Amino acid sequence: MRKIGLLLITILLISCGKNSSSDYVTLNGKLNATGVEKLLVQGKNFMKEISVNADGTFSDTLKVTDGVHAISNGTDRITLFLKNGYDLDLEFKGKTLMDGIKFSGNGSETNNFMENKRNFFMSDYANPKTYFNLEKDAYTAKLAEAKTLLKKYKDEATNLDSLINAMDARNDEMFFGYIESNYEKMHENAMRFAKGKVSPTFENYENFKGGKTSLSDLKGKYVYIDVWATWCAPCKAEIPYLKALEKEYHGKNIEFVSISVDKSEEYETWKQMVTKEELGGIQLFADANFESKFIVEYGINAIPRFILLDPNGNIVDADTERPSSPKLKEIFTELGI
CATH class of the missing domain: 1.10.287 (Helix Hairpins)
Structure with a gap:
């Protein structure tokens, strides 16, 4: 009888262990960066801070809603797929999360697949x-x-x-x-619009600072053109990066030109936003929004759009990197700007 009782207790313990482990995710890892005290994990209706030890190690359990989550350290973040029952070990490839993670343990196949896809879409x-x-x-x-x-x-x-x-x-x-x-x-x-081809031109666009500006006025310098509008959320998201870029390259052999394709009834809104956001560079208002000759000739039907021209008015890249892309400065460096 005693043996049967012990057997039942053992079965219950094993059963409880299995049930409890399937109720949460376990995350273990060691950061290569120093000084990180916490990591934040966020998902659908879920948010939890994971404490990081002085040596960079961490271990925690999470009760999640199955799905894609983000693990972050401030602005440094990466996505992973969490499902209750997963037991994941995270091996970081560099000092930042965005350098990548190699996963092992239960749930690693799905997460390593996601990591491969992330690398693909960053290439x-x-x-x-x-x-x-x-x-x-x-x-x-x-x-x-x-x-x-x-x-x-x-x-x-x-x-x-x-x-x-x-x-x-x-x-x-x-x-x-x-x-x-x-x-x-x-x-x-x-x-x-291949590299080296002569760029379409714009003429006599209203300049926020007064007067009119044409592309020919900028000859002798590289020209980085931002085609945007006040109603465009992705355009506005680039504003802080563009302002920083214009400040960093101020006085160098490049002009930063922003061309608004707002409709005429949004003219005052454009002026107010340029003032409020303290936008630098050359701020221009296109003569006929998306129907402007310059816009039509470039075939622009979606914004923001960024164009880079050389000092002779020839195309360097008719659809170049955004201000938020680190690759843009690499291009400038290659051009000797």
Whole structure:
């Protein structure tokens, strides 16, 4: 009887252990950076701070709603997929979270797959210009190369969570659908506005500081053009970066020109925003919003749009990096600005 009782207790303990472990996520890791005291994990209806020890190690349990979460240290953040029952060890590849993570333990396949996809979409494979700038045969080969790489990631993740699998399939369909349906038109534009080609021009656009300004007035300097509007949220998100950039390069061989494509009835709104935000550089108001000759000739139908021209008015890049992209300064450095 005593043996049966002990057996029942053992079974209950094992059972309780299994049930409890499936009720939460366990995260373990060691940061390579020093001085970090806490990490923040956020998801749907979930937020928790994880304490980090002086040596960079951390370990905690989380009761989550299954799904994509962010783990962050201030502005340094990366996404991962958490599901109750996961027991994950995080090996950080560098001193920041954004340098990447290698996962091991229960749930690692899905998270390593997500890490592979993150790297893919941070590479040139995710830049439509990578495909649009190529001639047909090279474009076809590059597209096949990208699809083969993504298939490899998928084949390696044999236990990929079904939610991520479904989301990933939709994302890939949308991404490649955009590339394939727009290649012909965008390739034609890429060739038309290739590096070294003469840029379309604008003439006598109203300058916020007074008078009129034409592109020809800026000859002799590189010109970084921001096409934007006061109602455009992504445009406004770039403002702090553009202001910092203009301040850093002030006095150098480059002019920063912002062209508003607001409609005429938003003219006062434009003036007020330039004043309120203390926008620097050359602030211009296009003569006919999206119907302006300069805008139409460049085929601009979505903003923000950034254009980089050389001192002779020739195109360096007709769809260049945003101010928030670290790559933009690399371009400036290569040009000797």
